Amino acid sequence: MAQQRFDAIKEAASRQYEVYKRPEGKISDYYGENVFGIEEMRAQLSSEVFERLINCIEKGERIDYDTADAVATALKSWAMGRGATHYTHWFHPLRGTTAEKHDSFFELRNGLAMERFKGSALVQQEPDASSFPHGGIRSTFEARGYSAWDPSSPAFLYEIADAVTLCIPTIFVAYTGEALDNKAPLLKATTALDKAATAVCQYFDKDVTRVTVSLGAEQEYFLIDKALYNARPDLLMCGRTLFGHSPSRGQQLSDHYFGSIPRRITNFMLEFETEALRLGIPVRTRHNEVAPGQFEVAPQFEEVNLAVDHNVLLMDIMERVADKHNLRVLLHEKPFKAINGSGKHNNWALATNTGKNLLAPTSKAKDNLQFLTFLVCTIKAVHDYADVLRASIASASNDLRLGGHEAPPAIMSVFLGAQLTSVIEELEKNSNVKVDKGDNAYMKLGISKVPEIILDNTDRNRTSPFAFTGNKFEFRAVGSTAISSVPMTVLNTAVTEVLVQFKTDLDKELEKEDKKEVAIVNILRKYIKQSKSILFEGDNYSEEWVQEAKKRGLSNFKTTPEALAVYRKKEVGKLFAAHSVFSEVELDARTNLLFDEYVMKVQIEGRVAGDLALNHVVPTAIKYQNELMTNMRGLKEANVSSAYVVGLIKEISEHIEAIVNKVDAMTEERKKANEIEDIDKRATAYCTKVRPYFEDIRYHVDKLEVLVDDEDWPLPKYRELLFLK
DSSP states (O other): HHHHHHHHHHHTTTTTOOOOOOOSSSSSHHHTTOOOOOOHHHHHHHHHHHHHHHHHHHHHHOOOOHHHHHHHHHHHHHHTTTTEEEEEEEBTTTTTTTOOOEEEEOOOOOEEEEOOOEEEEEEEEEEEEEESOTSSOTTTTTBBBEEEOOTTSSSEEEEEETEEEEEEEEEEEESOOOOOHHHHHHHHHHHHHHHHHHHHHHOOOOOOOOOOEEEEEEEEEEEEEEEHHHHOOHHHHHHSSSSSOOOOOSSSTSSTTTTTOOOHHHHHHHHHHHHHHHHHOOOEEEESSSSTTTTEEEOOEHHHHHHHHHHHHHHHHHHHHHTTTTTEEEEOOOOSSSSOOOBEEEEEEEEEEOOBBBTTTOHHHHHHHHHHHHHHHHHHHHEEEEEHHHHHHHTTTTTGGTTSSSSSSSSOOOOOOOOHHHHHHHHHOOOOOOOTTSSOOOHHOOOOOOHHHEEEEEOOOTEEEEEEEESEETTOBBTTTOOOOHHHHHHHHHHHHHHHHHHHHHHHTTTSSOOOOHHHHHHHHHHHHHHHHGBBSSSSTTTHHHHHHHHOOOOOOOOOHHHHHHGSSSSHHHHHHHSOOOOHHHHHHHHHHHHHHHHHHHHHHHHHHHIIIIEEEEEEHHHHHHHHHHHHHHHHHOOOOOOHHHHHHHHHHHHHHHHHHHHHHHHHHHHHHHHHOOOOHHHHHHIIIIIHHHHHHHHHHHHHHHSSSSTTTOOOOOHHHHHOO
């Protein structure tokens, strides 16, 4: 069994590669060349059709079939001119990856061969939905589902081998209308936030008619050689190593972070970045992350729906390009024990159609009152719906990362920085400021002082799950495998609810207070008092914070089953229903799916752990033990002390016995859990009864790794996985 490991090491160590040559010219010369973007639309469509399409994109208006036909004709011409033969509706089903069914432009009509693409095919398709997760929305035999064009995310050409396919971003819904994807709820939540935020902006600027949500998703990942990956069944099946003793050198020297990127890795980065840029994904940053073998790519901010599409597409590009370079991308939040895991930091902001970032302070007092309004309302949203936000980033894999003294804990909190916190505290204290007619309200309320206090004076807190970073909030708790549409849907809905509440409260306050500025500050003070328990400036990794958070009444859901239970609460259902994001049926179905997904992932890991332990590790240990016993007999015949060998044999026996017993016990617990009909309780059983055995088994396997002769050990070790590049 060890031969595969050494063959993989030899292959990885002797890799030769062809240097990738990016296209000639500047990045801007080929950026977005595979996207049917605004300029392509303008060039390919008549001015009348172009204007109608832009209105549909910006205002959410329905697309008539004449417009759809004209767009379809232009899309076909453009795509075929670039070598495309097929098209697909590209959507995000409820399984964490994208879906696509390719149809050819080619068809026979009355025996005549031709290429056709009608507006009806652009706007809607009917893929078989029977095998997509649905969480109980429909019966298995009810297979009909519809994909519907999302014009706010531009069509693009995807090249795989010699095949070029026109991809049309779509939503995916059941025959009965319920959403079967992650895009439709995000669009609904974003629309709701636009409406609520615009209404609040009207108190400050009547020219504001639209508020957009922007997102920048920083993607962390690991890279390992393909041969080493293939020699680790746990990586192949689970995306993470279930066993592996920590190497003598890990990340303790901090020499990998922002270090020189290895040539082979740079070669890979050049190709996947180029492919991403050609698809209009504005990647700008690349660097080594903290752990050996860990890296990050970060894009420029985009409108949230497009940013989510681009992040999903980016992950797919990375995996496809890595394969060409004999590498494997590990997107799992915790692929290796005892070194940092990976996140997907979601940088979230709001901007008006007039060009203002609502979360950026300025030199104008009036704008700063608006800034404080959206800042405080966001803080209140995180406070009021902290448990729902925690549920939005819950997964079996992210549970292994959160609170691991490398990532934010499972406790939701908001970091503002010392300077901005002092502004918030001062705003709360000055509770009875009287503003007479003719007074400078902004000066007396302290609003005019905000810019000089906080510009570039806010340090960053890498331990906070939700941190303000100068002109945006960074939701750092999101895991690297996550589809950002889920936490963004929850965050947008929560902020929408608070903004609607703010408008209602302000209208009531204005009935008794003439000065609008005073009325607004009165509401903000009330919100600060209600929400200040969520603010924390210290070390989120510390045990002291765990105790302090408990005193403040903040939840600490350490596991996914605990976190997901929040979705079952009636008030959470009412929140989503109030803004038409999820119906009761849709939310219940998604919650069922999330519990079921947790069960399946832990179940798979348990099976793989048992297989590796009993069929790879234990036979190897027994074989080595037999060699030691042969050696011991030889030592006795030579009248040489064999105390060390005897002790080693006994120690190996103890670990073997423990592994076998614990695998058997884990298997029995898994059988018991599988008999539980209620999915919530089954997930809890897998969490509390099955999963704890993983670490128990791992302890003994990792001990054997350092006891058994290196020549016999079958699984590539951490030093090989992390450092052979």
